Amino acid sequence: MQQLQQTLKAALGAAIKNVFDVEVASPQLALQPTRKEFAGQFTLVTFPFTKAIGKGPEQIGQGIGDWLVANEPLVSGYNVVKGFLNLEIADAAWLDVFEQLRQTPAGAPVETGGPQNVVVEYSSPNTNKPLHLGHLRNNFLGYSVAEILQATGATVTKANLVNDRGIHICKSMLAYQQYGNGETPQSAGIKGDHLAGKYYVLFEKHYREQVKQLEAEGVAAEVAKRQAPMMLEAQDMLRAWEAGDEEVVALWKQMNGWVYEGFDATYQNIGVDFDKYYYESGTYLLGKERVEEGLQKGVFFKKDDGSVWVDLKEEGLDEKLLLRADGTSVYITQDLGTAELKFQDFHYDLSVYVIADEQNYHMQVLKAVLKKLGKPYADAIYHLSYGMVDLPSGKMKSREGTVVDADELVREVVEAAKEATLKKGKTEGLNEEELAQLYHTLGLGALKYYLLKVDPKKRMLFNPEESVQLEGDTGPFIQYSHARIAAILRKAGEMSIPTNANTSSITTLPASAREMVQELGRYQSVVQEAARTFSPAVVGQFAYDIARAYNRFYTEVKIFTEPNETYRAFYVALSAEAGKAIKASMGLLGIQVPERM
């Protein structure tokens, strides 16, 4: 369809030149889809040309329209409403578009001229607690953006930066040491990540009690928080860890090992994966080297207490701490190291960080610091900043126990999908295993679509009831449309209707079929826009539009009772293309589509 638009633009330029003797640059000839209430498929706004041409907008529209109908076979008619020239495209041209679609293989890359070598970092969990709803948005976004960029022909590496060290990790280790009694995931029957989370909560509980007691003894709140025995012990543990204390390191390895097993199970369950893992324990030392490098280059400075800072006032930011007075690293220290390591490993021309918008400032600093260091890869960094997920009850607060656990949530959506399918599904012939797979596909489809259909940069509301809905603008609705198409194709197969029918004898199309083709034709520009804006929501909207257009077509056109064989075969082929588009676009979201449901 992009070809069709190119041809149209060229024709519009020629029309204006011939009729009004004015040259107009092609970018000014922006075509937009014609609104539903008017005849036609593409619209040119003529207001912008009134000055150059010196005539009214209607007159210009008339002039161009007349010329096009006489000289451009693509255009079969036109109408002018005020400054809007609506062009009707000949059905033959739409059939050409359809033929092009049909000849394009499902996974064919969509050229953008964009980056070719990309790293997408996402998920990036802490190893002291299991994944929650917020992580799900992150994981689905990261996976989907990686798929979208890959669809543009780029080589994409999915990276996971695990936050496996630091005071918060020591907290759960300490609580385990004190209260664990040698418990293991096996002995407790708890997933490793949840087990670690249990002890993190336990730390907080006991720590809080200690603080309260100190306060009762008359210690000021701020002091109590710093001097509670468990906090001091956790800090001791961190120092011991940095010093390589054998016992501490052994415990650290053991507990992180449990957590990784737990994470792996979750990742597999939600259908995301990674090509490369980074661990902050493995990059913070490299980060310290970068700080040293900055000092030598004179772009960082040392304060009297020995702490290292960078002055970013010229960049509109602040002074920023890079290394503490005691020489221990802060977040940004290890991020400098990780960035360096990533570039060494992949020599990317684009490095995407999928991180919540609460870290906007942090990411600006990271980029600015890397620039100060003169790192060539600084400009290739893109922070895909997404909004946090709220609940109907408000913000998720771990302190108040309102955090929605990822594993639990997935269980619930799958269960809801199962109930719905038992009630209204058509699953004859599927065995137990296939049924379980189907419930999983549908439950996750609902959840992923729900989280991905919203513009990433916007904060969003997670309503548990809406997330398992299956009617309207939902994942299961789109999946249903695919299953419906699959049923059509099965029946066509039984009736030996070919899907590669010759359409050249078709001259006119029913409106719903024409609209279907027009929607399908958007695929390339949709992928391009999604890649440009890092927005799976664009793809989600497309999948939904396709499903709707197909269902409309389906009710308006009776495929198997169509008397004309050529049309019947065309309708089957059109169905196949719609199914292909749904599968492809949902695939970009990381959502599978069933053959029956």
Next chain:
RNA sequence: GGUUGUGUAGCUCAAUUGGAUAGAGCAUCUGACUACGAAUCAGAAGGUUUAAGGUUCGACUCCUUACACGACCA
């Protein structure tokens, strides 16, 4: 206090980047399954796009100010 993001129908979200009478879904109401899958389709109702100015042929979109909510920096 400083920086920054968001504000659209009762609710959740769109709006092709400055274009026509601001569109979908949910919820509400009405209609459609005896030849294809009703998890569907067709229709009704629902809006001062937070407010006030400004820019222009034309503003949800850009500029200014205020308000509300959030995030970050101290």
